[in-house]
Amino acid sequence: MTELPSESTDQSITTDSGDEFPLRLNLSQWFVTVAIVVSVAWAAPSVWKWVEPFEETSDYRLPVDWSEDYWTYQRHVNEAAKSKIMIVGDSVVWGEYVRPKEALHACLNKEMPGSVFANGGVNGMHPLALQGLIDWHTRGVQGGLLLHCNLLWTSSIERDLQVDEAVSFNHPDLLPQFNSRIASYRANTERRLSTVIQERFGYRQLVRHWRVTNFAFQNIPAWSIEHPYELPWRRFRSTATPPKDKPHSKPVVWSKKIRRPLDLAWIDLKVSNQWLAFQRCVSIFQQRGNDLFVVVGPINEHCLTAESRERYHQRTAEVSRWLSEQNVCHIVPTTLPTDEYGDASHPLAKGYHSLALQLRSSVEFQDWVLANRQEFSIATEE
Amino acid sequence: MLFHTWHFLLFFLVVYTIYLILRRTSYWTHWLLFASCVFYGWWSPIYLLLILYSTLLDYLIVYWMEKSSRKRTWLAVSIVSNLSVLAAFKYLAFFTDNLNGLLQWCGVVSRLEVPVGFLLPVGISFYTFQSMSYTIDFYRGQIPRETSFIRFAAYVSLFPQLVAGPIERARKLLPQLQHLPKLKLDMVTDGASLFVIGMFKKVAIADYLAMYADPVFANPAIQSASALWLGTIAFAWQIYFDFSGYTDMARGIAKMMGFDLMRNFRHPYLATSLGDFWSRWHISLSSWFKDYVYIPLGGNRHGRWRTNRNLMLTILLSGFWHGAAWTYVVWGCIHGVAMVASRPLERSPKYEAVPRVFRQILVFLVVLLAWVFFRATSVEDALTILRGMFLAGWTDPVCPWILVAMVSGIWVYQWTTESKLSWIWKLAAIRIGMFCGMVLYLMFIPGTRQAPFIYFQF
Structure with missing residues (x-):
């Protein structure tokens, strides 16, 4: 049809003839294409490990800005767990107010000569997300594992994600997407489907790594709009950035920030999303044959009202009872001195030291460390 | 879905x-x-x-x-x-709103209630x-x-x-x-090919272009001339890739099931005349209007004046089909007027003698200026954009060079398919390379945002 007025031919039919799209593949070409694409997607994460070497140091911890870079976390954990006992948990393990060398793992290493702990904490890693992290990203962890249980996540319905409205929170992609109802998580089905499918592909983790570490959490097209004259490939690093040797938050004692005692509700553990998730975390590790040791708290009881403290004690007793029933070695340390906390749950440097001393004085903990240290020694000798 | x-x-x-x-x-x-x-x-x-x-x-x-x-x-x-x-x-809602405007202009106090809550x-x-x-x-x-x-x-x-x-x-x-329908193997492979091409057009190209065009059209008064030109060019390619991407996917899916749907686009920005453009753009709609509006109106059978009237009316209706807003009417009007005005020129031997690439650029410019009305949220905004395109200062348009390179690459690709170099795209290695590139790009680069298709609103 040269233009609309020609009416002698029926263009609706004639325009459909001829080689309408030159780019098409036949069956054998599709096979080759699929083979190439699958190979690239499969090989890309391994190749990238070579492009961007990861240097495991004794005090490595995932930078806060990279908290959603589970690919780097996985590399760190897989590497560290070969010779060390991972301490897994949230920012209490990570060390919110302390430098890497002052966090719990470092204090334990110092107080218990010959012990081999590594920092596996991730900022904002609440149990519901931890469950996904463990499920998808810690499969390489064998043997002993120290799991921290921070009950602060069960202190209110907001933290327990029970509020019946969309709430912004950390690590939503690690949440169970379909098999449990979390009132505050309102992602649509498409997003959930996408998360479930994509979390299972290694190359998607690499894509997330690129976005988190190089492109300010954006995909390359979106990033290029904000950086129109930059070359994206120049953003890629030649090595994983070493951890910053400074605390994430200014180490100030809690009493300068919290003026009134907190009346935390401490919701019933039977209906707590976070506690159920923590139970599942324990169960996953047990099923994998990990030798688990759980540290419950200690949270800052000094900042609580008497009633709230009482409720908290009831919860810790329940947790301890459940862990005993599951034959999981555990300890519920007493609360640390008041000036050793930076807020309701994070110790300051002195606090980690005190906590390490408490753990060292526990016979059960000593035996557990010994057993796992021997295991590492044997493995190393072999 | x-x-x-x-x-x-x-x-x-x-x-x-x-x-x-x-x-x-x-x-x-x-x-x-x-x-x-x-x-x-x-x-x-x-x-x-x-x-x-x-x-x-x-x-x-x-x-x-x-x-x-x-x-x-x-x-x-x-x-x-x-x-x-x-x-x-x-x-x-459009008619009621305009009727109210007319009543007000005539000094009538009463107003008709504009229907709200009607979901299109x-x-x-x-x-x-x-x-x-x-x-x-x-x-x-x-x-x-x-x-x-x-x-x-x-x-x-x-x-x-x-x-x-x-x-x-x-x-x-x-x-x-x-x-x-007979389902042959080549229909399935062709269908899959079309689907991948369509998805690439939509996700990789159209959505990327939208990232640049949307902010420009959202706030045209503060944009420089360069940004307005580039934003309009970005939108011209965005709407093409958005809609033709959808069509390719639709045709691909149908083909995999054994159905043959008609082709809707044929490199419209390579058109050398406006008539040619309409034979390449949204072919199923333009041919529908030709068969059921233009020809019943008399087509080109009753002299130049009536042909032009029929042409104008058909294109105007086609514009109005797109949406209930004056911007679409103006868009149709521009195309109608330009088509009627350019017909004698396009048929002259002198125009034929103009190098093809210049004719393509000329047609693209007319289409581009018409897109301003199509995309703008109001006629006032469209006029602001047009004014800005010619009168605002030329400053850094802050347009990613990747985007410019991408659009240039696409234009070169389309040009080669209609040139003597089209044999390149028949080479198996090139085809496999292109598909690997498209699929890997879709897997590694774009975000998870699922932007709806522009034509869904029509």
Whole structure:
């Protein structure tokens, strides 16, 4: 049809003839294409490990800005767990107010000569997300594992994600997407489907790594709009950035920030999303044959009202009872001195030291460390 | 349910598997109809009532038309009923609003209530036209009556092309539904190829271009001339890739099931005249208007003046079809006027002597300026943009060079397909390389944002 007025031919039919799209593949070409694409997607994460070497140091911890870079976390954990006992948990393990060398793992290493702990904490890693992290990203962890249980996540319905409205929170992609109802998580089905499918592909983790570490959490097209004259490939690093040797938050004692005692509700553990998730975390590790040791708290009881403290004690007793029933070695340390906390749950440097001393004085903990240290020694000798 | 979502992928896997199983039975059309209802109902189940109304109406009207000697009356009933539905859901608020403006201008105090809360059902303009084509074609004696309601309903609602076309004619698609379509291996591989190309066009190109064009059009008054030009160029390519991407995916899906849907685009920005542009852009709509509006109006049979009048009216209606806003009317008007004005020029030997590339650039410029009205939120905004394009200062447009490189690359690609270099794209290595590139790009680069197709709003 040269233009609309020609009416002698029926263009609706004639325009459909001829080689309408030159780019098409036949069956054998599709096979080759699929083979190439699958190979690239499969090989890309391994190749990238070579492009961007990861240097495991004794005090490595995932930078806060990279908290959603589970690919780097996985590399760190897989590497560290070969010779060390991972301490897994949230920012209490990570060390919110302390430098890497002052966090719990470092204090334990110092107080218990010959012990081999590594920092596996991730900022904002609440149990519901931890469950996904463990499920998808810690499969390489064998043997002993120290799991921290921070009950602060069960202190209110907001933290327990029970509020019946969309709430912004950390690590939503690690949440169970379909098999449990979390009132505050309102992602649509498409997003959930996408998360479930994509979390299972290694190359998607690499894509997330690129976005988190190089492109300010954006995909390359979106990033290029904000950086129109930059070359994206120049953003890629030649090595994983070493951890910053400074605390994430200014180490100030809690009493300068919290003026009134907190009346935390401490919701019933039977209906707590976070506690159920923590139970599942324990169960996953047990099923994998990990030798688990759980540290419950200690949270800052000094900042609580008497009633709230009482409720908290009831919860810790329940947790301890459940862990005993599951034959999981555990300890519920007493609360640390008041000036050793930076807020309701994070110790300051002195606090980690005190906590390490408490753990060292526990016979059960000593035996557990010994057993796992021997295991590492044997493995190393072999 | 958008084609480039996991929802659709799962939906299609289920539908396709069962379709392949049922192909040997007489239930395959039932299954297609059911799948199409699920697909359409996914937006809102209430929409199904509307499509059922349109389908039932035309099915019964043709039935009565066949029995009756007053065929013309039945045709009028069909056209009026279909257009009434379209008017009620798409244009009522626009008409009321403008009528109120007119009343106010005349000094009348009372105002008509503007209907609010009317949801524009997705794809209503597409399936209404498709359904009407059946009645008109039957009236003209070009097709026999479809006896099976299920088959007719499957024709109106066939899910690949239901929400944004191509607007198929009954004489082309109904026969494909009357007999089990032969499903050859090359149809499946071609269908898959089209689907991947369409997805790449939409996700990798159109959505990227939108990231630049959207902010420019959102706040045109503060943009520099360079940004306005680049933003408009970005939108011109965005709408092309968005819509042609959708069409490619629709055709790919249909092809995998053994159906052949018409081609909707043919490198429109390589057109050398405006008539040529309309033979390359949204072909199923322009040919619909040609067959059912332009030719019945008299076409080019009654002299230059009436030809121009028919042309103008057809293009204007085509513009108004896109949406209930003055911007679309102006868009249609610009195309109509430009087409009428340029016809004598385009037919002159001197114009033919102008190098092809210059003619292409000239046509692209006219189309580009018309797009300003199509994209702008109001006529005032469009005028602000046009003024800015020529009068605002030239400062850094802050346009990613990757985007510029991408658009240039696409233009070169399209140019080669219509040049002597088209053999390049027949080389197996090039094709495999291109597909690997597209699939890997889709896997590694874009975000998870599922932007809807622009033409879904029409």
